[in-house]
Amino acid sequence: MKVLKFGGTSVGSIENMHAVVNLITDGEKKLVVLSAMSGTTNALVEIADYLYKKNKDAARVHINKLEKTYEEVVKSLLKKADTKKEGEKAVKAAFDTIKSFTSGDFHEVGEKTILAQGELISTALFTQLMLENGYNTKLLPALDFMRIDSDKAADLNAIKKLIAPVLTQTGDADYYITQGFICRNANGEVDNLQRGGSDYTASLIGAAIDSEEIEIWTDIDGFHNNDPRFVTNTRKIEQLSFNEAAELAYFGAKILHPQTVLPAKLQNIPVRLKNTMNPTDSGTLITAESSGGGIKAVAAKDGITAIKVRSYRMLMAYGFLKNIFEIFEFFKTPIDMISTSEVAVSLSIDNTKKLDDILKELKEYGEVEVDQDQSIICIVGDIIGDEHGFAAKVFTALEGIPIRMISYGGSRHNISVLVPTSHKKQTLQALSDNLLNN
Ligand SMILES: Nc1ncnc2c1ncn2[C@@H]1O[C@H](COP(=O)(O)OP(=O)(O)O)[C@@H](O)[C@H]1O
Numbered sequence: 001m002k003v004l005k006f007g008g009t010s011v012g013s014i015e016n017m018h019a020v021v022n023l024i025t026d027g028e029k030k031l032v033v034l035s036a037m038s039g040t041t042n043a044l045v046e047i048a049d050y051l052y053k054k055n056k057d058a059a060r061v062h063i064n065k066l067e068k069t070y071e072e073v074v075k076s077l078l079k080k081a082d083t084k085k086e087g088e089k090a091v092k093a094a095f096d097t098i099k100s101f102t103s104g105d106f107h108e109v110g111e112k113t114i115l116a117q118g119e120l121i122s123t124a125l126f127t128q129l130m131l132e133n134g135y136n137t138k139l140l141p142a143l144d145f146m147r148i149d150s151d152k153a154a155d156l157n158a159i160k161k162l163i164a165p166v167l168t169q170t171g172d173a174d175y176y177i178t179q180g181f182i183c184r185n186a187n188g189e190v191d192n193l194q195r196g197g198s199d200y201t202a203s204l205i206g207a208a209i210d211s212e213e214i215e216i217w218t219d220i221d222g223f224h225n226n227d228p229r230f231v232t233n234t235r236k237i238e239q240l241s242f243n244e245a246a247e248l249a250y251f252g253a254k255i256l257h258p259q260t261v262l263p264a265k266l267q268n269i270p271v272r273l274k275n276t277m278n279p280t281d282s283g284t285l286i287t288a289e290s291s292g293g294g295i296k297a298v299a300a301k302d303g304i305t306a307i308k309v310r311s312y313r314m315l316m317a318y319g320f321l322k323n324i325f326e327i328f329e330f331f332k333t334p335i336d337m338i339s340t341s342e343v344a345v346s347l348s349i350d351n352t353k354k355l356d357d358i359l360k361e362l363k364e365y366g367e368v369e370v371d372q373d374q375s376i377i378c379i380v381g382d383i384i385g386d387e388h389g390f391a392a393k394v395f396t397a398l399e400g401i402p403i404r405m406i407s408y409g410g411s412r413h414n415i416s417v418l419v420p421t422s423h424k425k426q427t428l429q430a431l432s433d434n435l436l437n438n
Protein backbone atom coordinates (compact mmCIF):
# COMPACT_ATOMS: atom_id res chain seq x y z
CA MET A 1 0.00 0.00 0.00
CA LYS A 2 1.32 3.46 -0.91
CA VAL A 3 1.43 6.25 1.68
CA LEU A 4 0.54 9.71 0.36
CA LYS A 5 0.93 12.93 2.35
CA PHE A 6 -0.90 16.14 1.45
CA GLY A 7 0.40 19.35 3.03
CA GLY A 8 -1.43 22.38 4.36
CA THR A 9 -1.89 24.12 1.00
CA SER A 10 -3.10 20.90 -0.66
CA VAL A 11 -6.03 20.76 1.80
CA GLY A 12 -6.11 24.53 2.37
CA SER A 13 -9.35 25.29 0.48
CA ILE A 14 -12.60 23.59 -0.54
CA GLU A 15 -11.40 23.51 -4.13
CA ASN A 16 -8.08 21.90 -3.20
CA MET A 17 -9.78 19.27 -1.01
CA HIS A 18 -11.96 18.29 -4.01
CA ALA A 19 -8.79 18.13 -6.14
CA VAL A 20 -7.21 15.75 -3.59
CA VAL A 21 -10.32 13.51 -3.69
CA ASN A 22 -10.00 13.29 -7.50
CA LEU A 23 -6.30 12.66 -7.28
CA ILE A 24 -6.33 9.76 -4.83
CA THR A 25 -9.43 7.87 -6.02
CA ASP A 26 -7.93 5.68 -8.74
CA GLY A 27 -9.20 2.44 -7.20
CA GLU A 28 -5.79 1.59 -5.69
CA LYS A 29 -5.81 1.11 -1.90
CA LYS A 30 -3.82 3.81 -0.08
CA LEU A 31 -3.07 5.42 3.24
CA VAL A 32 -3.39 9.20 3.15
CA VAL A 33 -1.71 11.49 5.70
CA LEU A 34 -3.12 15.02 5.93
CA SER A 35 -1.79 18.22 7.47
CA ALA A 36 -3.99 20.91 8.96
CA MET A 37 -5.52 23.38 6.46
CA SER A 38 -2.88 26.04 5.75
CA GLY A 39 -2.76 28.82 8.34
CA THR A 40 -4.50 26.74 11.02
CA THR A 41 -1.43 25.56 12.96
CA ASN A 42 -0.09 29.14 13.03
CA ALA A 43 -3.48 30.34 14.35
CA LEU A 44 -3.41 27.62 17.04
CA VAL A 45 0.16 28.58 18.01
CA GLU A 46 -1.05 32.17 18.44
CA ILE A 47 -3.95 31.04 20.66
CA ALA A 48 -1.56 28.96 22.82
CA ASP A 49 0.79 31.99 23.09
CA TYR A 50 -2.07 34.15 24.41
CA LEU A 51 -2.91 31.44 26.95
CA TYR A 52 0.73 31.22 28.10
CA LYS A 53 0.68 35.00 28.55
CA LYS A 54 -2.59 34.67 30.54
CA ASN A 55 -4.36 36.90 28.00
CA LYS A 56 -7.53 34.79 27.98
CA ASP A 57 -9.72 37.43 26.34
CA ALA A 58 -7.45 37.67 23.30
CA ALA A 59 -7.29 33.84 23.17
CA ARG A 60 -11.11 33.64 23.19
CA VAL A 61 -11.39 36.22 20.37
CA HIS A 62 -9.00 34.17 18.21
CA ILE A 63 -10.69 30.86 19.09
CA ASN A 64 -14.12 32.21 18.11
CA LYS A 65 -12.77 33.63 14.85
CA LEU A 66 -11.20 30.30 13.88
CA GLU A 67 -14.34 28.39 14.88
CA LYS A 68 -16.47 30.64 12.62
CA THR A 69 -14.06 29.99 9.73
CA TYR A 70 -14.45 26.22 10.18
CA GLU A 71 -18.26 26.46 10.45
CA GLU A 72 -18.18 28.13 7.02
CA VAL A 73 -15.82 25.43 5.69
CA VAL A 74 -18.26 22.69 6.75
CA LYS A 75 -21.18 24.55 5.13
CA SER A 76 -19.43 24.86 1.76
CA LEU A 77 -17.59 21.53 1.77
CA LEU A 78 -20.25 19.02 2.81
CA LYS A 79 -23.61 18.88 1.06
CA LYS A 80 -25.44 15.85 2.51
CA ALA A 81 -27.27 16.06 5.87
CA ASP A 82 -25.50 13.11 7.52
CA THR A 83 -21.94 14.00 6.46
CA LYS A 84 -22.54 17.69 7.27
CA LYS A 85 -23.73 16.67 10.76
CA GLU A 86 -20.58 14.58 11.29
CA GLY A 87 -18.43 17.49 10.09
CA GLU A 88 -20.17 19.89 12.49
CA LYS A 89 -19.69 17.40 15.33
CA ALA A 90 -15.93 17.14 14.64
CA VAL A 91 -15.50 20.93 14.55
CA LYS A 92 -17.51 21.37 17.76
CA ALA A 93 -15.48 18.66 19.55
CA ALA A 94 -12.19 20.31 18.50
CA PHE A 95 -13.26 23.79 19.63
CA ASP A 96 -14.74 22.47 22.92
CA THR A 97 -11.30 20.94 23.58
CA ILE A 98 -9.53 24.22 22.75
CA LYS A 99 -11.94 26.24 24.93
CA SER A 100 -11.40 23.86 27.87
CA PHE A 101 -7.91 25.37 28.21
CA THR A 102 -9.16 28.95 28.63
CA SER A 103 -9.73 28.41 32.34
CA GLY A 104 -7.08 27.44 34.89
CA ASP A 105 -3.31 27.30 34.40
CA PHE A 106 -1.84 26.63 30.99
CA HIS A 107 0.93 24.07 30.41
CA GLU A 108 2.75 22.29 27.60
CA VAL A 109 0.19 19.46 27.39
CA GLY A 110 -2.51 22.10 26.77
CA GLU A 111 -0.40 23.67 24.04
CA LYS A 112 0.24 20.33 22.31
CA THR A 113 -3.44 19.37 22.56
CA ILE A 114 -4.49 22.70 21.01
CA LEU A 115 -1.94 22.31 18.18
CA ALA A 116 -3.29 18.81 17.42
CA GLN A 117 -6.78 20.10 16.60
CA GLY A 118 -5.84 21.36 13.10
CA GLU A 119 -5.04 17.85 11.83
CA LEU A 120 -7.94 16.31 13.78
CA ILE A 121 -10.36 18.68 11.98
CA SER A 122 -8.87 18.42 8.48
CA THR A 123 -8.89 14.60 8.52
CA ALA A 124 -12.43 14.42 9.96
CA LEU A 125 -13.78 16.78 7.27
CA PHE A 126 -11.86 15.12 4.44
CA THR A 127 -13.10 11.66 5.50
CA GLN A 128 -16.69 12.95 5.36
CA LEU A 129 -16.04 14.41 1.90
CA MET A 130 -14.74 11.03 0.70
CA LEU A 131 -17.79 9.23 2.16
CA GLU A 132 -20.13 11.80 0.62
CA ASN A 133 -18.60 10.95 -2.76
CA GLY A 134 -19.20 7.24 -2.21
CA TYR A 135 -15.63 6.07 -1.48
CA ASN A 136 -14.98 3.29 1.02
CA THR A 137 -12.92 5.39 3.45
CA LYS A 138 -11.90 4.98 7.10
CA LEU A 139 -10.26 7.38 9.53
CA LEU A 140 -7.22 6.03 11.41
CA PRO A 141 -6.58 7.94 14.65
CA ALA A 142 -2.83 8.77 14.58
CA LEU A 143 -2.87 9.21 18.37
CA ASP A 144 -3.49 5.45 18.64
CA PHE A 145 -0.19 4.51 16.97
CA MET A 146 2.19 7.47 16.38
CA ARG A 147 4.72 7.52 19.25
CA ILE A 148 7.81 9.47 20.34
CA ASP A 149 10.15 8.27 23.12
CA SER A 150 11.39 10.04 26.24
CA ASP A 151 14.05 11.87 24.15
CA LYS A 152 11.25 13.12 21.85
CA ALA A 153 12.60 10.96 19.01
CA ALA A 154 10.16 9.03 16.82
CA ASP A 155 9.72 5.49 18.13
CA LEU A 156 9.51 3.46 14.92
CA ASN A 157 9.41 0.12 16.77
CA ALA A 158 6.39 1.21 18.82
CA ILE A 159 4.71 2.61 15.68
CA LYS A 160 5.28 -0.71 13.86
CA LYS A 161 3.76 -2.68 16.76
CA LEU A 162 0.77 -0.39 17.22
CA ILE A 163 -0.30 0.34 13.64
CA ALA A 164 -1.01 -3.28 12.62
CA PRO A 165 -3.78 -3.90 15.21
CA VAL A 166 -5.22 -0.41 14.56
CA LEU A 167 -5.53 -1.27 10.86
CA THR A 168 -7.13 -4.64 11.69
CA GLN A 169 -9.62 -3.13 14.15
CA THR A 170 -10.51 -0.34 11.72
CA GLY A 171 -11.46 -2.94 9.12
CA ASP A 172 -11.04 -3.06 5.39
CA ALA A 173 -11.23 0.15 3.36
CA ASP A 174 -10.00 1.41 0.01
CA TYR A 175 -8.73 4.65 1.52
CA TYR A 176 -7.36 5.16 5.02
CA ILE A 177 -7.05 8.77 6.20
CA THR A 178 -4.84 9.77 9.13
CA GLN A 179 -3.40 12.86 10.81
CA GLY A 180 0.13 14.04 10.12
CA PHE A 181 2.23 15.83 12.74
CA ILE A 182 0.47 14.55 15.90
CA CYS A 183 1.52 11.71 18.19
CA ARG A 184 1.71 10.65 21.82
CA ASN A 185 4.87 10.91 23.92
CA ALA A 186 6.40 8.42 26.38
CA ASN A 187 3.93 9.61 29.06
CA GLY A 188 0.95 8.98 26.79
CA GLU A 189 0.28 12.71 26.39
CA VAL A 190 -0.62 14.38 23.08
CA ASP A 191 2.56 15.67 21.44
CA ASN A 192 3.86 16.36 17.94
CA LEU A 193 6.77 15.77 15.53
CA GLN A 194 7.63 19.52 15.38
CA ARG A 195 6.50 22.03 12.77
CA GLY A 196 6.25 20.60 9.28
CA GLY A 197 6.13 17.11 10.84
CA SER A 198 3.45 15.58 8.60
CA ASP A 199 6.14 14.62 6.06
CA TYR A 200 7.87 12.70 8.84
CA THR A 201 4.57 11.01 9.80
CA ALA A 202 4.25 9.77 6.21
CA SER A 203 7.76 8.31 6.09
CA LEU A 204 7.40 6.71 9.54
CA ILE A 205 4.11 5.10 8.53
CA GLY A 206 5.64 4.11 5.18
CA ALA A 207 8.46 2.35 7.03
CA ALA A 208 6.07 0.83 9.62
CA ILE A 209 3.84 -0.82 6.99
CA ASP A 210 6.68 -1.41 4.50
CA SER A 211 4.97 0.73 1.89
CA GLU A 212 5.95 0.40 -1.78
CA GLU A 213 6.33 4.20 -2.12
CA ILE A 214 5.93 7.35 -0.02
CA GLU A 215 4.52 10.33 -1.89
CA ILE A 216 4.76 13.85 -0.49
CA TRP A 217 2.22 16.06 -2.29
CA THR A 218 2.81 19.79 -1.91
CA ASP A 219 2.44 23.15 -3.68
CA ILE A 220 5.57 22.98 -5.87
CA ASP A 221 6.63 20.56 -8.63
CA GLY A 222 9.44 18.92 -6.61
CA PHE A 223 12.79 19.53 -4.94
CA HIS A 224 14.39 22.64 -6.44
CA ASN A 225 18.13 23.23 -6.68
CA ASN A 226 17.85 26.33 -4.47
CA ASP A 227 15.29 27.92 -2.17
CA PRO A 228 12.55 29.44 -4.39
CA ARG A 229 11.51 31.78 -1.57
CA PHE A 230 14.85 33.64 -1.82
CA VAL A 231 16.30 32.93 -5.25
CA THR A 232 14.72 33.68 -8.62
CA ASN A 233 16.22 31.16 -11.06
CA THR A 234 15.67 27.80 -9.33
CA ARG A 235 15.10 24.51 -11.21
CA LYS A 236 13.40 21.24 -10.27
CA ILE A 237 15.69 18.22 -9.68
CA GLU A 238 14.42 14.95 -11.24
CA GLN A 239 16.26 12.55 -8.94
CA LEU A 240 18.15 12.73 -5.64
CA SER A 241 19.81 10.06 -3.52
CA PHE A 242 18.55 9.51 0.04
CA ASN A 243 21.81 10.99 1.37
CA GLU A 244 21.57 14.15 -0.75
CA ALA A 245 17.90 14.69 0.12
CA ALA A 246 18.59 14.07 3.82
CA GLU A 247 21.38 16.66 3.89
CA LEU A 248 19.25 19.24 2.07
CA ALA A 249 16.24 18.65 4.32
CA TYR A 250 18.36 18.75 7.47
CA PHE A 251 20.07 21.95 6.33
CA GLY A 252 16.86 23.86 5.72
CA ALA A 253 15.11 22.87 2.47
CA LYS A 254 11.60 23.54 3.77
CA ILE A 255 9.95 21.22 1.26
CA LEU A 256 10.86 18.25 3.51
CA HIS A 257 10.85 17.97 7.30
CA PRO A 258 14.51 17.38 8.33
CA GLN A 259 14.02 13.78 9.46
CA THR A 260 11.73 12.56 6.70
CA VAL A 261 14.33 10.73 4.64
CA LEU A 262 15.80 8.43 7.32
CA PRO A 263 12.91 5.93 7.83
CA ALA A 264 12.54 5.61 4.03
CA LYS A 265 16.28 5.16 3.58
CA LEU A 266 16.47 2.48 6.28
CA GLN A 267 13.88 0.38 4.44
CA ASN A 268 14.83 1.47 0.94
CA ILE A 269 11.37 2.89 0.16
CA PRO A 270 11.33 5.42 -2.72
CA VAL A 271 10.05 8.89 -1.81
CA ARG A 272 8.40 10.96 -4.53
CA LEU A 273 7.68 14.68 -4.20
CA LYS A 274 4.67 15.77 -6.28
CA ASN A 275 2.65 18.90 -6.96
CA THR A 276 -1.06 18.71 -6.03
CA MET A 277 -1.77 21.61 -8.41
CA ASN A 278 0.07 19.90 -11.32
CA PRO A 279 -0.28 16.14 -10.72
CA THR A 280 0.93 14.99 -14.15
CA ASP A 281 4.42 16.42 -13.55
CA SER A 282 6.91 13.66 -12.65
CA GLY A 283 8.07 15.51 -9.52
CA THR A 284 11.32 14.50 -7.78
CA LEU A 285 12.20 10.88 -7.02
CA ILE A 286 14.41 10.12 -4.00
CA THR A 287 15.99 6.65 -3.97
CA ALA A 288 19.15 4.84 -2.87
CA GLU A 289 20.68 5.37 -6.29
CA SER A 290 23.33 7.98 -6.75
CA SER A 291 22.07 10.72 -9.02
CA GLY A 292 25.36 11.32 -10.83
CA GLY A 293 28.27 13.63 -10.16
CA GLY A 294 28.46 17.34 -9.60
CA ILE A 295 26.60 19.89 -7.56
CA LYS A 296 22.91 19.21 -7.04
CA ALA A 297 21.44 21.88 -4.82
CA VAL A 298 21.84 24.44 -2.10
CA ALA A 299 19.82 24.99 1.08
CA ALA A 300 19.97 27.35 4.05
CA LYS A 301 19.26 26.79 7.73
CA ASP A 302 18.63 29.88 9.86
CA GLY A 303 18.73 30.50 13.60
CA ILE A 304 22.30 29.28 14.02
CA THR A 305 24.63 30.39 16.83
CA ALA A 306 28.41 30.11 16.37
CA ILE A 307 30.59 29.59 19.45
CA LYS A 308 34.39 29.90 19.44
CA VAL A 309 36.53 28.66 22.34
CA ARG A 310 40.14 29.81 22.25
CA SER A 311 42.66 28.35 24.66
CA TYR A 312 46.44 27.85 24.65
CA ARG A 313 45.77 24.74 26.77
CA MET A 314 44.48 23.17 23.55
CA LEU A 315 47.94 23.34 21.94
CA MET A 316 49.43 19.80 21.76
CA ALA A 317 46.92 18.61 24.40
CA TYR A 318 44.73 15.57 24.08
CA GLY A 319 41.28 15.38 25.68
CA PHE A 320 40.55 19.09 25.15
CA LEU A 321 37.94 18.53 22.44
CA LYS A 322 36.39 15.66 24.41
CA ASN A 323 35.87 17.99 27.38
CA ILE A 324 34.30 20.64 25.18
CA PHE A 325 31.95 18.16 23.46
CA GLU A 326 30.92 16.61 26.78
CA ILE A 327 29.46 19.97 27.81
CA PHE A 328 27.15 19.91 24.77
CA GLU A 329 26.27 16.28 25.44
CA PHE A 330 25.43 17.08 29.06
CA PHE A 331 23.06 19.87 27.98
CA LYS A 332 21.56 17.68 25.20
CA THR A 333 22.48 20.28 22.57
CA PRO A 334 23.41 18.93 19.13
CA ILE A 335 26.33 20.48 17.25
CA ASP A 336 25.97 21.07 13.49
CA MET A 337 29.34 22.38 12.24
CA ILE A 338 32.83 22.13 13.72
CA SER A 339 36.17 23.64 12.69
CA THR A 340 39.39 23.66 14.62
CA SER A 341 42.82 25.33 14.65
CA GLU A 342 45.70 24.65 17.03
CA VAL A 343 44.38 26.97 19.69
CA ALA A 344 40.67 27.37 18.94
CA VAL A 345 37.57 25.39 18.14
CA SER A 346 34.48 26.88 16.51
CA LEU A 347 31.16 25.11 16.46
CA SER A 348 27.58 25.89 15.64
CA ILE A 349 24.29 25.01 17.33
CA ASP A 350 20.64 25.74 16.52
CA ASN A 351 19.11 24.98 19.91
CA THR A 352 19.99 27.82 22.29
CA LYS A 353 17.75 26.78 25.21
CA LYS A 354 20.80 25.89 27.33
CA LEU A 355 23.19 28.49 25.83
CA ASP A 356 23.85 30.35 29.10
CA ASP A 357 24.69 27.12 30.96
CA ILE A 358 26.91 25.94 28.08
CA LEU A 359 28.81 29.25 27.93
CA LYS A 360 29.38 29.23 31.69
CA GLU A 361 31.00 25.78 31.47
CA LEU A 362 32.99 26.61 28.31
CA LYS A 363 34.50 29.67 29.99
CA GLU A 364 36.32 27.24 32.32
CA TYR A 365 38.34 26.16 29.25
CA GLY A 366 39.23 29.45 27.58
CA GLU A 367 38.01 32.68 26.01
CA VAL A 368 34.56 32.30 24.47
CA GLU A 369 33.07 34.30 21.58
CA VAL A 370 29.42 33.99 20.46
CA ASP A 371 27.85 35.10 17.16
CA GLN A 372 24.08 34.82 16.81
CA ASP A 373 21.78 35.17 13.76
CA GLN A 374 23.93 33.02 11.50
CA SER A 375 22.81 30.73 8.64
CA ILE A 376 24.35 27.48 7.46
CA ILE A 377 24.48 27.36 3.67
CA CYS A 378 24.76 23.75 2.59
CA ILE A 379 25.95 22.80 -0.90
CA VAL A 380 25.02 19.23 -1.80
CA GLY A 381 26.02 16.84 -4.57
CA ASP A 382 28.64 14.25 -5.38
CA ILE A 383 31.29 16.71 -4.37
CA ILE A 384 34.44 14.80 -3.62
CA GLY A 385 33.77 12.26 -6.40
CA ASP A 386 34.76 13.20 -9.91
CA GLU A 387 34.95 16.91 -9.87
CA HIS A 388 38.36 18.38 -9.00
CA GLY A 389 38.65 22.07 -8.26
CA PHE A 390 35.18 22.04 -6.74
CA ALA A 391 36.19 23.95 -3.59
CA ALA A 392 37.81 26.66 -5.70
CA LYS A 393 34.55 27.10 -7.64
CA VAL A 394 32.59 27.47 -4.39
CA PHE A 395 35.00 30.04 -2.98
CA THR A 396 35.04 32.02 -6.21
CA ALA A 397 31.23 32.11 -6.12
CA LEU A 398 31.34 33.33 -2.53
CA GLU A 399 33.76 36.19 -3.16
CA GLY A 400 32.86 39.19 -1.01
CA ILE A 401 30.69 37.23 1.43
CA PRO A 402 31.83 37.21 5.09
CA ILE A 403 32.21 33.47 5.82
CA ARG A 404 32.36 32.64 9.54
CA MET A 405 33.02 28.87 9.27
CA ILE A 406 33.60 26.25 6.57
CA SER A 407 33.04 22.50 6.78
CA TYR A 408 34.43 20.34 3.96
CA GLY A 409 35.31 16.67 3.77
CA GLY A 410 32.99 15.39 6.51
CA SER A 411 30.88 13.74 3.85
CA ARG A 412 31.30 13.40 0.11
CA HIS A 413 27.87 14.98 -0.34
CA ASN A 414 28.22 18.29 1.42
CA ILE A 415 30.18 21.51 1.85
CA SER A 416 28.73 23.88 4.42
CA VAL A 417 29.58 27.50 5.10
CA LEU A 418 28.32 29.66 7.94
CA VAL A 419 27.39 33.25 7.07
CA PRO A 420 25.48 36.00 8.90
CA THR A 421 21.76 35.58 8.11
CA SER A 422 21.81 39.15 6.73
CA HIS A 423 23.98 37.71 3.88
CA LYS A 424 21.91 34.55 3.31
CA LYS A 425 19.93 35.71 0.27
CA GLN A 426 23.05 37.13 -1.40
CA THR A 427 24.94 33.86 -0.74
CA LEU A 428 22.14 31.67 -2.14
CA GLN A 429 21.82 33.85 -5.24
CA ALA A 430 25.61 33.89 -5.80
CA LEU A 431 25.72 30.08 -5.61
CA SER A 432 22.78 29.83 -8.02
CA ASP A 433 24.35 32.19 -10.53
CA ASN A 434 27.88 30.77 -10.39
CA LEU A 435 27.48 27.08 -9.56
CA LEU A 436 24.00 25.89 -10.48
CA ASN A 437 22.99 27.87 -13.53
CA ASN A 438 26.03 28.28 -15.71
N1 LIG B 1 14.67 23.38 -2.32
C1 LIG B 1 13.35 23.58 -2.33
N2 LIG B 1 12.58 23.00 -3.29
C2 LIG B 1 11.25 23.18 -3.32
N3 LIG B 1 10.57 23.94 -2.42
C3 LIG B 1 11.27 24.54 -1.44
C4 LIG B 1 12.70 24.40 -1.36
N4 LIG B 1 13.12 25.12 -0.29
C5 LIG B 1 12.05 25.70 0.26
N5 LIG B 1 10.92 25.35 -0.43
C6 LIG B 1 9.56 25.80 -0.08
O1 LIG B 1 8.85 24.70 0.46
C7 LIG B 1 7.46 24.89 0.18
C8 LIG B 1 6.73 23.57 0.37
O2 LIG B 1 6.83 23.16 1.72
P1 LIG B 1 5.64 23.41 2.76
O3 LIG B 1 5.23 24.86 2.74
O4 LIG B 1 6.02 22.82 4.07
O5 LIG B 1 4.50 22.58 2.05
P2 LIG B 1 3.29 21.76 2.64
O6 LIG B 1 2.39 22.74 3.33
O7 LIG B 1 2.70 21.13 1.42
O8 LIG B 1 3.90 20.76 3.58
C9 LIG B 1 7.46 25.40 -1.24
O9 LIG B 1 6.31 26.15 -1.53
C10 LIG B 1 8.75 26.26 -1.29
O10 LIG B 1 8.48 27.62 -1.11
Ligand SMILES: N[C@@H](CC(=O)OP(=O)(O)O)C(=O)O
Nearest residue numbers: 007008035041195196197198
Ligand atom coordinates in the same frame (compact mmCIF):
# COMPACT_ATOMS: atom_id res chain seq x y z
N1 LIG C 1 0.33 21.44 10.53
C1 LIG C 1 1.69 21.22 10.95
C2 LIG C 1 2.30 20.02 10.28
C3 LIG C 1 2.70 20.13 8.84
O1 LIG C 1 3.49 19.33 8.39
O2 LIG C 1 2.17 21.08 8.06
P1 LIG C 1 2.57 21.30 6.46
O3 LIG C 1 2.45 19.96 5.79
O4 LIG C 1 1.58 22.30 5.97
O5 LIG C 1 4.00 21.82 6.42
C4 LIG C 1 2.52 22.48 10.78
O6 LIG C 1 1.99 23.49 10.29
O7 LIG C 1 3.66 22.50 11.17
